[in-house]
Amino acid sequence: MWPQLALSSSMATTTLVSMCIRTVARNMDVLEKRVCDLPASLLKDLLPHLNMFYLDRIEKVALLKRVSASLQVAWAAKWRDLNRTWRCKLKFMQPEENWKQKCLESLFHMVLLRNSEVHNILTNLSEYAVLSMSAEHVRVLSLTVAGRGGCRLASEELRPILSILEERVRCLRLFDAMALLKQGRKDVLFVLHRLVDHGSVTEVVLKRAPDYFLLSWITSRCTRPPQTVPQASAAPDTWDNLRNEDLWAEEGPSAPKCLRLDLCMDERLCCKFSPSCSVNGRCRVGQIHSLDLEVRSLATVSRLLPSWLCLHSLHLYGTQLSLEKLSLKSTEIQTVENFPSVLQHAPKLSNLHVAGIRHAHLLLHTLPESSPLLKVLILEDINLADCHQEIINLLENSILEELSLKDCRLLEKCRETKDFLVPFVVAVRGLCSLRSLSLCQNRLATSAIEIADLFLGDCPSKITKLDLSSNFILPADLFEFAQRIETYCPAQRLTLDLRFNPLDRDPKVKGQAMKKLLPFCNILTDDWDSRSTMADHVSVM
Known part of the structure; x- marks a missing residue:
């Protein structure tokens, strides 16, 4: 009987502590300043019950109490709550991920895009408060047509949020740019101008066939050195009266139209939104170092390539080029057949990522001779079952430092796996740089x-x-x-x-x-x- 009473007493105490912890979590608006008085053990138990707003606010106390590991666990749990497909995403994330940053970045996008599910996660907090808190942690900003997010950032109400993003965002992702511009061309361009020309954005991703208007504006930021845009002669309110065709200038009867940047990025237009925008009446032009484009044909961008002097990394989907870093994702047979000749014109290629291609033996056979400086090779979703000899030859004639053969069906046709693995292991051992x-x-x-x-x-x-x-x-x-x-x-x-x-x-x-x-x-x-x-x-x- 005594052991039963002791067990019941212990369960009652545990239940009482749990009830108190949940009560504290519900009343953090009043009790926040008293959290520092809690012992580390109770603070550790409290963390999973806090919403993201207060989890962020008591971070200093958690670090002081030396429960930072529990804090990371709590942030990771919040991230899983925000992402229904977290199991799939987890495969592509590192164990040392900054879960707080990932979590608040996801939260920012959900609130900006007015995702209905966010109301179930944060209660009694204004939209502005959540955006202000989470904007500090946004490194990759994605703009889509959902929730008119791109246009909303140009509003008077969210202008301070945009100022925070200017300092924090490093990568800008634009999906379906044509639809985005239709929502509010002036607002969207102002937001892009602030993030790229006045902010810290150096990486841009354009998906779903960006129109030439936006492509021209973005790629003008890939030149070197950066140039200030000449002041236009249009009146301050001219923008509102411009027709779409007025934004283009013909370079010749057969040449593609070129965006008139002097009209689009008039400093006075920028000052119309924000009087303190420019210094000495001039807006600087940003410099993009990494560009990820989804284009229908190389002809769309080939004319602009010679001017992209500050680019360090270029990813083109469905096309091919000559650079230090190249990513190719294609299933077109013709593309792969022409790829070796492209590599012949890229002798300084040091980083190559190829995914989804067929007839990979052509690529592997060419690499040792065409790309002698190649240090990083990533092959993904490619059938290499018939390319064993080419793989061995590459390992024996390269200076690779990193090799990734992901989902390449290496052993699919082996009668005995040792027939490939033994020479493969010997070749890898002989590659001292790997x-x-x-x-x-x-x-x-x-x-x-x-x-x-x-x-x-x-x-x-x-x-x-x-x-x-x-x-x-x-x-x-x-x-x-x-x-x-x-x-x-x-x-x-x-x-x-x-x-x-x-x-x-x-x-x-x-x-x-x-x-x-x-x-x-x-x-x-x-x-x-x-x-x-x-x-x-x-x-x-």
Whole structure:
């Protein structure tokens, strides 16, 4: 009887504490200043019950009480609450993500775009208060037609929010620019002008076939050095009376129309919105270093390429170019067949990301000769089952520092997986410059054991980062892998990514494997439930 009474008393105490914590959370507007008096243990229990507004406000107290780890857990939980598809997004995020920043950036967009679900997350707080708090953490700003977000930022009410964004936003993403401009051309252009020309934006992403009007304006910011725009002769209120066709000038009978930037970015137009906008009556022109375009044909932008002197990175979807960093995502056979000749004109290419192409052997065969300075190669969603010899040849004739073969079906046609993995491992060991290797989503399963031989012998690989995530590696396979690593004793500590493998199938064996790996590896793992959903199962198969 006594043990039963003791248990009941303990449960009653726990329930009372929980009730008090929830009451404090509901009345934070009154009790916020008293939070610093709470012991660390109670503060730790309080964090999950706070909304994002107060979670942000008591951050200093949480750090002072040394419960920062619990604070990150609370922010991560809030981020999951905001994102229904968080399981899918989690695969592309790093364990050391700043969850607070990610969470408040998501919240900002939901409020700006007037997402109805946000009312269930934050109550008793004004829209302006939430935007002011979250705008400080926006690094990537996405503007769409939803909620008239682009136009609203130009309003008198949200002008202070726009000023915050000018200082914080580094990347600007525009979706369906034609529809966005139709909502309010003057307002949208003013917002873009403030963010790019007066703000800190250096990366721009234009999706869904941007019209030439906006493309010309954006790409004029890719020149070097930046130039101030000459003052137009139009009257201060001329903008309101301009027709669309007045914004264009013909360069010749067969040349595409060119945007008259002197009309679009008149300093007096900018001052009409904000009298303190420009200094000495002049607005500077921003400088974009990274451009990600979705265009229908190369002809759309080819005429402008020679003027893009300050670009460090250019991503074109459905086209091809010659630069230091190139990303190609295409399934067009003709594009791939012409790609090797394009690479011949890019001898300084150091970073190449290719996804979704067919006939990859043409690309791999060309790379050693055409791109001798290539340091980063990322191949994604490409069938390399028939390209084993080309892969080996590339490894033997390159200075790669990072290689990623993601979802490349490497072993699909192997009678014996060792037929490819043995020479592959030997070639990787011989590539002294290689520091990062990713083989995620290649159905390695038991074959992952062979990868441990990278650290075998007198000349082991210099790799410090190895990604084996999403390969259906079972605990028994990991244990054998760990045994080899323990035997080889790699000289340098290895960051090993094992996420999204069904290691939950045998927790005991998993634990034994982890124990062997920990002296040599920083392990990235998760609590993924491999049996939870069919979607998760398919993602690793």
